[in-house]
Amino acid sequence: MDFLGNCPQYIANGLANGCIYILVAMGFNIVFNSTGIINFAQGEFCMFGGLLAYTLAASLGLPLPLAIPLALASTAIIGAAMERLLVYPLRRAGALVAIIATIGASIFFKSLGRVLWPKEAYKVPEFTAGNISLPGATVSRQFLWVFGLTILSVTAVYLFFNHTKAGKAMRACSVNRFAASLVGINVMRMSLYSFVLAAALGGLAGLINAPYASYSMGLFLGVKGFTSAVVGGLGNTFGAVTGGIVLGLLEELIPGFLTVVLGVSTGYKDAVAAILLIAVLLLRPQGILGRGVVEKV
Amino acid sequence: MSGKKIVVAVLLAGVLLASMLAQMGCGQKESGSKEPIKIGVVLSESGANEPLGKPERNAIKLFVKRLNEAGGIDGHEVEVIIKDDQSDANKAKQAMVELLEQDNPVAVIGSSGTGTTIAMKQEAEKAGIPQVCMAAGANIMDGDITWIFRTPPTATEAGRKALSYIAEVLKVKRVALLYDTNPFGSDGKAVVEREAPEYGLEVVVSEGYQTEESEEGMDTHLTNAMTANPEVVLVWGTNPGPAKIVKRMRDKGIKLPYVGSHGIANQAFIELAGEAANGVVFPAGKMLIYQKIMEPGSEEYEFIKDFADAYFEEYGENINTFAGHGWDAILIITEALKRAGVGATPEELRDAIESTKGLVGTAGVFNYSPTDHNGLTPDDLTMVEIVNGKWEPAKE
Numbered sequence: 001m002d003f004l005g006n007c008p009q010y011i012a013n014g015l016a017n018g019c020i021y022i023l024v025a026m027g028f029n030i031v032f033n034s035t036g037i038i039n040f041a042q043g044e045f046c047m048f049g050g051l052l053a054y055t056l057a058a059s060l061g062l063p064l065p066l067a068i069p070l071a072l073a074s075t076a077i078i079g080a081a082m083e084r085l086l087v088y089p090l091r092r093a094g095a096l097v098a099i100i101a102t103i104g105a106s107i108f109f110k111s112l113g114r115v116l117w118p119k120e121a122y123k124v125p126e127f128t129a130g131n132i133s134l135p136g137a138t139v140s141r142q143f144l145w146v147f148g149l150t151i152l153s154v155t156a157v158y159l160f161f162n163h164t165k166a167g168k169a170m171r172a173c174s175v176n177r178f179a180a181s182l183v184g185i186n187v188m189r190m191s192l193y194s195f196v197l198a199a200a201l202g203g204l205a206g207l208i209n210a211p212y213a214s215y216s217m218g219l220f221l222g223v224k225g226f227t228s229a230v231v232g233g234l235g236n237t238f239g240a241v242t243g244g245i246v247l248g249l250l251e252e253l254i255p256g257f258l259t260v261v262l263g264v265s266t267g268y269k270d271a272v273a274a275i276l277l278i279a280v281l282l283l284r285p286q287g288i289l290g291r292g293v294v295e296k297v
Numbered sequence: 298m299s300g301k302k303i304v305v306a307v308l309l310a311g312v313l314l315a316s317m318l319a320q321m322g323c324g325q326k327e328s329g330s331k332e333p334i335k336i337g338v339v340l341s342e343s344g345a346n347e348p349l350g351k352p353e354r355n356a357i358k359l360f361v362k363r364l365n366e367a368g369g370i371d372g373h374e375v376e377v378i379i380k381d382d383q384s385d386a387n388k389a390k391q392a393m394v395e396l397l398e399q400d401n402p403v404a405v406i407g408s409s410g411t412g413t414t415i416a417m418k419q420e421a422e423k424a425g426i427p428q429v430c431m432a433a434g435a436n437i438m439d440g441d442i443t444w445i446f447r448t449p450p451t452a453t454e455a456g457r458k459a460l461s462y463i464a465e466v467l468k469v470k471r472v473a474l475l476y477d478t479n480p481f482g483s484d485g486k487a488v489v490e491r492e493a494p495e496y497g498l499e500v501v502v503s504e505g506y507q508t509e510e511s512e513e514g515m516d517t518h519l520t521n522a523m524t525a526n527p528e529v530v531l532v533w534g535t536n537p538g539p540a541k542i543v544k545r546m547r548d549k550g551i552k553l554p555y556v557g558s559h560g561i562a563n564q565a566f567i568e569l570a571g572e573a574a575n576g577v578v579f580p581a582g583k584m585l586i587y588q589k590i591m592e593p594g595s596e597e598y599e600f601i602k603d604f605a606d607a608y609f610e611e612y613g614e615n616i617n618t619f620a621g622h623g624w625d626a627i628l629i630i631t632e633a634l635k636r637a638g639v640g641a642t643p644e645e646l647r648d649a650i651e652s653t654k655g656l657v658g659t660a661g662v663f664n665y666s667p668t669d670h671n672g673l674t675p676d677d678l679t680m681v682e683i684v685n686g687k688w689e690p691a692k693e
Contacts, residue, residue, distance in 0.1 A: 002524045009520045013513035020511070118347070121537030121569055131548050138549045140512065209511060211544075212537050212569065220509040252517045259504060259521040267478045267505015269514065 003260045008136035010252040016143045017224075018248025019150035023205035024225025025232065025240035026157055027198035033174035033235045034187075034194035037098045041082065042202050043222020044109035048075045049203025050213025051113060054122040064125060072203045078109075079199020083192050091188065106218065113215030121214040124207060146208050153201060158237055160197075170194060174235060227273045231280045233287025242288050247273060333376040334369075334639060336630060337396035339407035339417055340431070340623075344384025349409040352616075353431055353623030354379060356604075357406065359611050360627045370631060371639050377627070378402065382413045389413035393420040403634070404429070404646055406626045409619070411437055411480060418445050427647040429629055431622035435484045438670060446650055446670045448625040448660060449618075450582060450678055452481075452533075455559045456488035457496075458580040458675040463529055464496040466680075466693060467554055473527030474503040475518055475542060477534030477560075485533030485558055501525040508538035515541045519549065529553055535560040540569035547573040554578070559678070562618065567686050578691045580678045582660045584621055586688050590679060600657050621659030628658055629672075 024042060031039040052074050057067035082105055090098045128141040161167040170190045172180040181187045205221065206213060224247065232243025251272045259265045280287060338357055341350035357377055365374050378400050382389035389408050396402055397420065404427040408414045411434025418437065421428040421444045430437060433449045463469060474489055476482035486503060493500050502525035504518045519542065522530065530546065530553050532539045539561050546555060557566075557579035567574045583590060584601050591598035604624055605616045629650060634641065637649035653672070656663040661677025680691035 006520050006524060010517055013517050013520075016513040017511055119565060120535070121540070121565070123569055123571075138516075140548065143513075211512070212541060214509075214537065217509055220507070252514070256517055256521055259502065260524045265502065265504050265521070267476070269507065269510070 003257060005136065006256055006260060007253070008134065009138070010256045011249060012134070012137045012139045012143070014249035014252040015245070016139070016146055016248070017251065018228075018245040019146045020205050020209050020221065020244075021224045021228040021247055022150055022241050022244030023153060023201050024221050025229035025244050026153070026237060027201045027205075028226055028229040029235050029237060029240055030157070030170075030194045030198045030201070032229075034170045034190045035087065035098070035173075036095045036177070037087070037102065038226070039195075039198065040099065040102045040222065040226075041106035041109055041218075042198060042225060043218035043220070044106050044113070045075055045079060045199045045202025045218075046206030046209070046221045047109065047113050047213065047215060047218040048078055048199075049206030050124050050209060050217065051117045051122060051206075051215070052203070053207040054117070054124045054213055057125045058123065064127060068207060071207055072200050075203030075206075076196045076200040079195040079197075079202075080192060082199075083195035087191060087195065088188060091191075106222070110215060110218055113218070117215050119214070121212050123211050124213045126211050127208070142208070142211075149204065149208055153204065154237065154241055157197075157201075161237065166190075166193060223270075224273055227277045231276055231287060233290030236287065236289050239287050239289040246288070247276060250276060331371075331373045333374040334634065335400050335402040336375060336377050336627070337393075337400060337402035337405040337407075338377050338379040339382050339389055339392045339396070339405065339413070340379070341384040341409040341413060342379075342381040344382075346384040346410040346413075349431070349619045349622075350381070350384075352614075352620035353409055353626075355612055356608065356616075356620040356623035357627045359607060360624055360631075363607065364631060370634055373639050375631065377406075382408055384410055384413065386412045386416040390416040390420060393417045397424050397426070402426070403641070403643065404630050404650075406431070406623075406630065408432060410434075421445065426643045427630070427650055429626040429650070431619070431626055433484075434480055435487065442670045444647060446629065446665060446672065448622045448629065448658070448663075448672070450559065450660060450673045451671055452484040452488045452558075453492075453671075454673050454675045454678055455580045456485055456533075457492055458678040458680065459531065459556050459558065460489065460492055460496045460498060461675065462578065462580070462680045462691070463531070463556060464498055466691070467529055467556075469528035469554075470497065470499055471501045471526060471528045472498050473522040473525060473530050474500050475522060475530065475532045475534075476503065476505055477508050477538050478505040479508065479535070481558075481560055482534045485560075489531065489533065501527050506534070506538060506542075508534060508536070510538070510541070512541050512545050516545050516549070518542070519546055519551070523551065527553065529556060531556045533558045533560070536563070536565050537569050540566055540574070543570050543577055544573040562681065567683060574683045575685060576683065578680055578682045580675075581681045582618060582621065583677065583679045584616070584618065584659050586679070586681055586690060589688075590690050596657050597662075601659055604659055616659075618660075625658035625660055625663070629653060629656065629663060632656060 027042045052071040056062045056070050086101050126142045127145045130141045131138050169185045173190045177187050228243035228247050232239030254272050255269050340353050361375050361377050380392035382392050406429050407417050411432045414430040414432040414437050429446045433451045476486040502522050506518045532542050539557050543555050555577050559581050561579050562581035587601045608616045633649035637645045651665050653663050653665045661673045663672040665672050681688045682691035
């Protein structure tokens, strides 16, 4: 069976993409938890991460260990600026208004990206170039970084939310913002923190997704990350992990199966994400790991 | 008081002088030259197609400047009215309506992209005015082609050139096609699948990809394609997809020949693919490597050299394909105008464009006919190989 022979490679590819989706999905979750809004500019944070890394490392020639933290910090500042200039002034206008405003921000960021980085694509330096040959699959060395940094990020986010005061305060906001403010939590500061964290995670996703970055990558990664977050259960860190891995694997395995076994090549891998999203919303709207939301009538 | 008077006097003198100068200017224009010939131009100076629209605009402006310095057409100056459609079909339509209402041009050039061109085409047909476009989308020539002509080679010419190279030079049969699912790639896919049997080739697998996919995503498409045991990988897309694919292919140790499309006939591909670009072969207009494949002194060589030198002198930049498409568009219209005469009606001008034969341009030799408004053939393209990061003629 050719398909089974190809499977190690499909799985390796799926895991590599899945890790990126996890990072983007966690960004969606963090903002959703502390503010109740979906930040549709999350994908554009990835764009900034990737392209800033290009500018700092490839254009200005900074060494990677310096360029990468700088790129992440700059992206985090962009996230903070977005929160202060857009989300904070709209804090009384309701979640829907803020969500629509984030769509505006994403268009603005993308246009800004096109002005600053007009070419179709830029080459972002890999942390370590080269490949590793495994039985049945070839993976890039970069994949090890992607894998390691994703595990590190997930662990860090988990520990932050469960074992630090700021993290617990942010979780309190997600349960009930009004009650959280009554016990002395500065809800708006938590909103700022969440954007900083989400932007840094998005930036990380964008720059380890090397070696290519472009101004148009935000929508692509944003859609995948959003799907992963919803599939896993919006707001749930391990949901993001589940959703990212499931989406990453299915996206490689399903088209592989269709082409190799059935001989039909549709050319629309994106359909996998769309169908998965619709299926989950219809069958299990709270997501795979979601607990379900009890709404008072 | 006297200070104020002086100021008033100077101002009055200034106004008087200005009005006199203006009158002189008017008088000169009326007595000196004949009525200018107006040509409307709509192209994408901003938005997604800016990299196409800007060099096209530069080339058109330079061409007209040189033409007018040489006396215009029968002593009539050529005036181009350039409008930016911002890569937006609605804006292209609006620009076209404005041109037709306000400027009454004898013909229009535009646009840079396929969508904007089709929006203009509808207006050009309604008004009955010749349109020369610089976009390559196959569907531009769907339906009525009475008024529309084009200058760039299309997927048909490029696809046939690439297929004949695979069949006659590589001498292999089993083709794996990877194509971008955008309009450029889909046009290529249609041509390759339709024309392959004519060259005795078999498309054993055709995989669509998205240019934004990661290298790992491209790896899956390659893995799928390799299962069909191809002898050559043909990739039809624009940057950065083809670069990701060739890099991954070489990383995996796949040694099959890689043939690309004219979508990678640019420096960006070499930059993005790096080392892996070496050995890649693709069809492109001869202009890309004209110094290496044309005889100095031949009409085609001298034409391109003249264009390249003039363009560099004016803008300090090297020519590129898109500048060439703009140059060809204005060339075709002005040559037809010379033949049809300055007072020609739009119908007469259209007929003159359609009867263009053997006209040397930057993209090749243009031959239009009532059934072919594309003008070029696969022979106007050449196969280029990347050797040590440089373009060289591929072996034939």
